[in-house]
Amino acid sequence: MKTKISQIISKGLLFAFIVLLGSCNYLDVDQYFDDTLKFDSVFTQKRYFEAYLWGAAGQLPDESRIFGHEYAPGITAGDDIFTVMSSDIFRGSAFALGYVNPDNLRGMNVWSDMYKVIRKANLMLARMDECQDMTALDRRNYTGYIHFLRGYAYYHILMTCGPAILVGDEIFESNLDGPAYNTYRATYDETxxxxxxxxxxxAAYLPLKASIAQFERPTKGAAYALIARLRLHAASPLFNGTSTARLYFGNWKRTYDKEYYVNQNYSEEKWALAAAACKRVIDMNVYELFTVSKDQNTPQLPAGVPTENFPNGAGGIDPFKSYSHMFTGDEPFKNNNEVIWGRISEEVKGYTQQSFPQYMGGYNGMGLTQKMIDAYRMEDGKTIEEAMAVGEYKEGPNDFTSGPRDFSDYHLNGNIWQMYANREMRFYACVGFNGCYWPATSTTDGSYRLQTVKYCMDGNAGKYAGTVGSDNYTPTGYVIKKYISSYDAWRGNSSERYEKG
Structure with missing residues (x-):
C-alpha cells in the first residue's frame, strides 16, 4: 500500500500547491468595522459580509513564506538547507538549532490567531441569512468558502500545535472569565x-475550477488535495502507531479518559484512506503534469532512458524546462494545469534575493548541503555511487571538465569539477555550485549580467568577497537556484524578476 501511495503522489500530487487563501478581495477590515460601523452592520449587506470573509482569510498564515518569517517552521528547519544568517529572520533555523521552546516560540504560535478565524467563520455561518441582498447562489458560494476557511484554520493548528480543541459551531463570547474556556483537546485522529x-x-459547494480573475480562491480540487495531504500525514509513521509514534507520544494522554492523543496502534486502513484521497484528485481529470515540449536546444536522452513520448518515457519534452519552469516564472503560473491551488507570491520572488551573490545584489546565504547535492542522480539515472564505480563520476581535486556545454537555455561552464558534470536536470535547475553561470539577463549592466560565480573562500561569492564580518555567504559552497529564472536580476540597469507562484 505504501508503494502505491508513492506512485500516486509522484504522478498526481507532487506539486499540489496548498498555499494561502488569498485574492485581491481579501481585505483586512476588522478595524474598519470596529471604528466606523456597529458590528451588526457587517451582516446587513453582502458587500460588508464579503469584506469580512476575506478579512478573516487574510489572517491565515502565508504558506509562500517557505524560507523564513512566521510560517512554521519552513525549509531551513530541515537538513537540505543551512544558513549562517540570523535565526530571527529564518525561523526554521532557530527551530533546528533548538532555540524554540514553550517560553519563546519565535513567532511560530498560530493558536490564538486561528481560533479568531474559527470564531469569525462560526459567526458568519450563524448570521449569513441576515444579509437580505444575498441570493441563494451567493449563500451557496459563501458556505463553501467559510467551511474551507474553518477547516484550513484547524489544519494550521494541527500542523503547528498538534491536536486541536474542536469548538464546532459554538461562538464563544470574548469577555468571559478564563475557566469558561477550559476544555480538552481532541486527539490527533479526531482533529x-x-x-x-x-x-x-x-467541496460540495466550491467550484470545480476557479476563473483567472479568482485564481487564488479555493476550489473543489483544493479541498480534496488538502484532505489527501492530511490523510497522508495521519498514515505516516509519526502518527500511526509505529515505534516512532510510541517514542515521541507514548506518554501523552488525555486526562479525563486516558486516551492517547496520538494513535499507538498501527492501522493499515489509514494508508488505504490516503490512497483513495489521492486518487480522487487524480480522477477529477482537471489537473495534469506540466511539461514543455522539446526544441532544438533540448539535449539528447542518455542511453538507457526510455525514449517513448511522455508520460510513457522522456521523449517529446524538455526535461530541464519541464521542471524548472514550474518554479521560476518562465511559464505564467496561472496557465499551469498542474497547480491545484496557488497564489502569485511576492514572498517567493523576494526570497530569490537570499541566494543571489552579494555583488549581484543578493545575500548569498541559502546554502544547500552536500548531502542534498549527493542525492541528485546522474543524467542516466545512476546514483553517484553507481556512476563512480564505473568511472562516470569523479570528485578528485584535479578532476575538471574540458569544454562548456549548452542545453535547454542552460549554460554549463567548462573547467568545472567533474562532480558537477552529467547530472540530472533537476540538479542544474536547483543548484548554484562553484563555477556555475548566472545569466541575469534582465539587466543590461555587464557587471551583473552573464556572470560566472565562484563560492570558494576567495571567490567572487566566497566568504571573503563581501563585507568583513558579514553573514552574507554560503557556508556549504552551494546555494539554491530552484526559483530563479535566467531572466531574474537584483542589481544593474533594468533589473527585474519574474512573478513566482
Missing amino acids: VEYICSELETA
Whole structure:
C-alpha cells in the first residue's frame, strides 16, 4: 500500500500547491468595522459580509513564506538547507538549532490567531441569512468558502500545535472569565476527521475550477488535495502507531479518559484512506503534469532512458524546462494545469534575493548541503555511487571538465569539477555550485549580467568577497537556484524578476 501511495503522489500530487487563501478581495477590515460601523452592520449587506470573509482569510498564515518569517517552521528547519544568517529572520533555523521552546516560540504560535478565524467563520455561518441582498447562489458560494476557511484554520493548528480543541459551531463570547474556556483537546485522529469533514462539506459547494480573475480562491480540487495531504500525514509513521509514534507520544494522554492523543496502534486502513484521497484528485481529470515540449536546444536522452513520448518515457519534452519552469516564472503560473491551488507570491520572488551573490545584489546565504547535492542522480539515472564505480563520476581535486556545454537555455561552464558534470536536470535547475553561470539577463549592466560565480573562500561569492564580518555567504559552497529564472536580476540597469507562484 505504501508503494502505491508513492506512485500516486509522484504522478498526481507532487506539486499540489496548498498555499494561502488569498485574492485581491481579501481585505483586512476588522478595524474598519470596529471604528466606523456597529458590528451588526457587517451582516446587513453582502458587500460588508464579503469584506469580512476575506478579512478573516487574510489572517491565515502565508504558506509562500517557505524560507523564513512566521510560517512554521519552513525549509531551513530541515537538513537540505543551512544558513549562517540570523535565526530571527529564518525561523526554521532557530527551530533546528533548538532555540524554540514553550517560553519563546519565535513567532511560530498560530493558536490564538486561528481560533479568531474559527470564531469569525462560526459567526458568519450563524448570521449569513441576515444579509437580505444575498441570493441563494451567493449563500451557496459563501458556505463553501467559510467551511474551507474553518477547516484550513484547524489544519494550521494541527500542523503547528498538534491536536486541536474542536469548538464546532459554538461562538464563544470574548469577555468571559478564563475557566469558561477550559476544555480538552481532541486527539490527533479526531482533529484530522473533523478537518476532513469540514473540507468535504466545502467541496460540495466550491467550484470545480476557479476563473483567472479568482485564481487564488479555493476550489473543489483544493479541498480534496488538502484532505489527501492530511490523510497522508495521519498514515505516516509519526502518527500511526509505529515505534516512532510510541517514542515521541507514548506518554501523552488525555486526562479525563486516558486516551492517547496520538494513535499507538498501527492501522493499515489509514494508508488505504490516503490512497483513495489521492486518487480522487487524480480522477477529477482537471489537473495534469506540466511539461514543455522539446526544441532544438533540448539535449539528447542518455542511453538507457526510455525514449517513448511522455508520460510513457522522456521523449517529446524538455526535461530541464519541464521542471524548472514550474518554479521560476518562465511559464505564467496561472496557465499551469498542474497547480491545484496557488497564489502569485511576492514572498517567493523576494526570497530569490537570499541566494543571489552579494555583488549581484543578493545575500548569498541559502546554502544547500552536500548531502542534498549527493542525492541528485546522474543524467542516466545512476546514483553517484553507481556512476563512480564505473568511472562516470569523479570528485578528485584535479578532476575538471574540458569544454562548456549548452542545453535547454542552460549554460554549463567548462573547467568545472567533474562532480558537477552529467547530472540530472533537476540538479542544474536547483543548484548554484562553484563555477556555475548566472545569466541575469534582465539587466543590461555587464557587471551583473552573464556572470560566472565562484563560492570558494576567495571567490567572487566566497566568504571573503563581501563585507568583513558579514553573514552574507554560503557556508556549504552551494546555494539554491530552484526559483530563479535566467531572466531574474537584483542589481544593474533594468533589473527585474519574474512573478513566482
